[in-house]
Amino acid sequence: MSELIAQSCAKLEEWKENGQFYQTDDSILNDIVTELERLQSSNATSFRREMNKVTKLLSENIIYLNESILTVLMNDFLQLLKQWRESENFKVSYDSETCENLCTIFTDSNYSHYSQNESFIEEFNQCLLAIARLGKVMYIHSNMKVISSLFINYTIIHSHNRGYLINDSPFEDAIFKCLFAPYTAEVVTQLKASAKSGDRSPAEQFVFDGLFDFLMLMNRDRLEQQAWIVRKHLLPSVCELVKGYASEGEHWSESAIRMLEEATLLFLYYVQMTETSDQDLDVQISLVDTAIKILPGNCRSIEFHKHCIQYVYLGTQNDKILDHLKSEKLTPTMLKLLTKYENESDIQFNIYRILAAIMTEDDIKRLADPEKIARVFLDCLRSIMHDSVWVVRLKNLLASLKTLLQHDQIRDEIYKQSGISLFIQCANSSQNDPLVQQRALENLLIMSFNKNVQNELKQNTDFLEYIKNMSETSTNVDLQRASESLFWLLTKEETSESSHSTDQSSKTTYDIMISYCHKDKDLCFQLYDRLQEDNFRVWIDRDQMHGTPLEAMSNAIENSEFVLVCMSDGYKQSGYCKMEAYYAVERQCLIIPLVVKAQYRPDGWLGIIVTGRMRVDFPKYGFEDAYQKLIVEINRTRKEKKADLKSTLTSMHHEMPSKNTPPVNEEKTKLQSTYQAKTDHRLPSNIEQWTIDDVQQFLLKQHLESLLPICSQMTGTRLLAMYKMCLVNSPLMFQSLNNELVMSNTKEKRQILTLSEYLQFLEETKSFVPASIEKSDPTNVPRSALCVLS
Numbered sequence: 001m002s003e004l005i006a007q008s009c010a011k012l013e014e015w016k017e018n019g020q021f022y023q024t025d026d027s028i029l030n031d032i033v034t035e036l037e038r039l040q041s042s043n044a045t046s047f048r049r050e051m052n053k054v055t056k057l058l059s060e061n062i063i064y065l066n067e068s069i070l071t072v073l074m075n076d077f078l079q080l081l082k083q084w085r086e087s088e089n090f091k092v093s094y095d096s097e098t099c100e101n102l103c104t105i106f107t108d109s110n111y112s113h114y115s116q117n118e119s120f121i122e123e124f125n126q127c128l129l130a131i132a133r134l135g136k137v138m139y140i141h142s143n144m145k146v147i148s149s150l151f152i153n154y155t156i157i158h159s160h161n162r163g164y165l166i167n168d169s170p171f172e173d174a175i176f177k178c179l180f181a182p183y184t185a186e187v188v189t190q191l192k193a194s195a196k197s198g199d200r201s202p203a204e205q206f207v208f209d210g211l212f213d214f215l216m217l218m219n220r221d222r223l224e225q226q227a228w229i230v231r232k233h234l235l236p237s238v239c240e241l242v243k244g245y246a247s248e249g250e251h252w253s254e255s256a257i258r259m260l261e262e263a264t265l266l267f268l269y270y271v272q273m274t275e276t277s278d279q280d281l282d283v284q285i286s287l288v289d290t291a292i293k294i295l296p297g298n299c300r301s302i303e304f305h306k307h308c309i310q311y312v313y314l315g316t317q318n319d320k321i322l323d324h325l326k327s328e329k330l331t332p333t334m335l336k337l338l339t340k341y342e343n344e345s346d347i348q349f350n351i352y353r354i355l356a357a358i359m360t361e362d363d364i365k366r367l368a369d370p371e372k373i374a375r376v377f378l379d380c381l382r383s384i385m386h387d388s389v390w391v392v393r394l395k396n397l398l399a400s401l402k403t404l405l406q407h408d409q410i411r412d413e414i415y416k417q418s419g420i421s422l423f424i425q426c427a428n429s430s431q432n433d434p435l436v437q438q439r440a441l442e443n444l445l446i447m448s449f450n451k452n453v454q455n456e457l458k459q460n461t462d463f464l465e466y467i468k469n470m471s472e473t474s475t476n477v478d479l480q481r482a483s484e485s486l487f488w489l490l491t492k493e494e495t496s497e498s499s500h501s502t503d504q505s506s507k508t509t510y511d512i513m514i515s516y517c518h519k520d521k522d523l524c525f526q527l528y529d530r531l532q533e534d535n536f537r538v539w540i541d542r543d544q545m546h547g548t549p550l551e552a553m554s555n556a557i558e559n560s561e562f563v564l565v566c567m568s569d570g571y572k573q574s575g576y577c578k579m580e581a582y583y584a585v586e587r588q589c590l591i592i593p594l595v596v597k598a599q600y601r602p603d604g605w606l607g608i609i610v611t612g613r614m615r616v617d618f619p620k621y622g623f624e625d626a627y628q629k630l631i632v633e634i635n636r637t638r639k640e641k642k643a644d645l646k647s648t649l650t651s652m653h654h655e656m657p658s659k660n661t662p663p664v665n666e667e668k669t670k671l672q673s674t675y676q677a678k679t680d681h682r683l684p685s686n687i688e689q690w691t692i693d694d695v696q697q698f699l700l701k702q703h704l705e706s707l708l709p710i711c712s713q714m715t716g717t718r719l720l721a722m723y724k725m726c727l728v729n730s731p732l733m734f735q736s737l738n739n740e741l742v743m744s745n746t747k748e749k750r751q752i753l754t755l756s757e758y759l760q761f762l763e764e765t766k767s768f769v770p771a772s773i774e775k776s777d778p779t780n781v782p783r784s785a786l787c788v789l790s
Helices: 003-017 026-042 044-060 067-087 095-106 112-116 118-134 144-158 172-180 182-194 202-217 220-251 254-269 281-294 302-315 319-327 331-340 345-358 361-366 370-384 388-404 408-416 419-428 434-447 451-459 461-473 477-491 518-533 550-558 569-573 575-586 604-610 623-654 666-674 692-701 705-711 716-728 730-744 755-766
Strands: 510-515 560-567 590-595
Touching (some): 026 044, 026 067, 095 112, 112 144, 118 144, 118 172, 144 202, 172 182, 172 220, 182 202, 182 220, 182 254, 202 254, 220 254, 220 281, 281 302, 319 345, 331 345, 370 408, 388 434, 408 419, 419 451, 419 461, 434 451, 477 550, 477 575, 510 518, 510 550, 510 575, 550 560, 550 575, 560 604, 560 623, 569 575, 569 604, 575 590, 575 604, 590 604, 590 623, 604 730, 692 705, 705 730, 716 730, 730 755
Parallel strands (some): 510 560
8 A cells, every 4th residue: 555645645634624725725636646656567456456445535526636646547437448448348447447536537427527537538439449349248347337438528618508509519429329229228128127217327428318319419411411311220129118117107107207208209290200211110100109198187297298299290291101090090099188188288289280181071070179279279379470489380380280180170160260460471481491381382272272261362472473473483393383373363354154165075185184182193104104004195294393384284184085083191281282283173174083092081072072972982992993994984985985975976966046136045044033132132141041032142242043943942041051060061962952953954055063162052051040050069979978079
């Protein structure tokens, strides 16, 4: 034992006992340095023993240290780290303790800058590479506690206490190699086995508090380049960890739950769980399913439950996971969770976003408070639309609103609550991200199929000029397409019905126009190629994602014999597809609906359009069989069309007027002579109070003469009953009304109710329905308590 070191340490102990930790006496420290250097060259065993004694004393209460002793301590620290990584152990048992003591000294704020010198950085980098290369043997060594402490200290210093991102770290490559090492995934999975204990192993601290924390603070571009590999190596282990909590979370320690929070946070906002490439799709679905199981249970960590609901929401962004969620019929579960988390605004908001993606038309109709859904989304939009910090949430919010707007009830509520002006503000602001502007315009496009919305936008001349200019000058192709489409819809000339004759000329430019959603392009392009092989003249927008002139689309519809409507969720939710389909109906094209997504059943506006038409289900029958069915339907329709044309020509020959007699629409003339609109007639505000004359005047003033043969002898009560029947099954009623009109005709010429007239009837009638009736369930099916949003 060294007498000199013993005396020096005794003096340091005296300072410690008297609270004189920062005494400055270089002579004592220099004596220790001199003696340690002598022992190092003469007696290695004594040197190791005395070094342990000195570092233990200094680490317990760190006093003033001068440059000489710090240099000796750092050199020994580097030697110990090198010895550990090269031999996977220490030669002397108490070297491990010495290493911990030195770590404590050099992570102290007064001396941590010594751990940033070039020699230390190189040695620590080599230690990380050894951990990545050797795996378990290094992870389970007690010295991992030192490595974890140094790593965490480095991250704190270089992120300025986690206030800034870390750029150009010399450890990045080594850190990623550690992340991709097989044993790292095992450490994540094994946490569930040790989760009941409050003590965390050095390996767990290294992975969760070291590697994961560093990822969340590193340069975003660099992380994005490696994210898919991180997902590949670690997402399955994170999923197993979440499953472990789902089964035994009640018994987990607080420290284990904290690490679970950190892991799930990493895969939400930094690495991210979902990818359009569907990598590890089974794992993603398993994670979402587990999150759904956890949410109704006891909440030990509100942060973790926020992560769980966010995982479910992220799942809705992937088409295949969304299909899975829809098949699980989760709407009742989500509605229960709204009540459970009524005081957690973040969770509530994500639940509404999930509902927006998974609810069907029937779900929406059964909701007691669609106005609350609209209010929640619009309140959130108001709060974040001018704050650049929330740009990612703003993009996602507008995407969720786009999904919701396909439902008429929600669309009407958003219109009532001034959603139009909010979308215009998002679209108008040049400071906004182009994707924000694009999605705002797409939402306006969807809403513009409502006559009131369309009229309001038409009157906003400044906005019309803005989107016109955007459609002509924007260099962003998607933003240009959204602007062009909305401007076209608002300014296209109204085509008179006389130009929409059902006996279209056979001299069309195309046999077939394919209307499709870009998500379904693979099947639609395959269909296009096959039709071309069979000598059909086919128009398809192969670059639909990047937009083409709207005139090309409209010309294609006007000059095609058939329009194939390729039905899927994506088609129904797309304003562009809705515009094409409506225009095809307006032009009275021959429409053949194709199901291009497995088990898809059209509802809402798309269900109305395809009602009564023969559908060809490609996923159900397979491409070849479905294609043959399509050809049969094309040939059948052509024969029927030819027979109708022959019958019409025969009728015209027998009823040909004289040369000087102008053509007369006898049906319309008969209706106008039988029923005369009264300019001074005032309708009662309550439809139940209407007389037969009131009903007739309502239909005449709204230019709904086509309904007079059916409704002319109805009172308001009966018209209300018909309106309710339309709400119960809108597509079926559209077909039934047309069937009844055909039966009521006395001429060979068919009189039909157009889709535009049918939708107008529903919209105009609604304003006269008492609120008490409008809020009641029109199906007369008792509403579950789950369907009441609170």
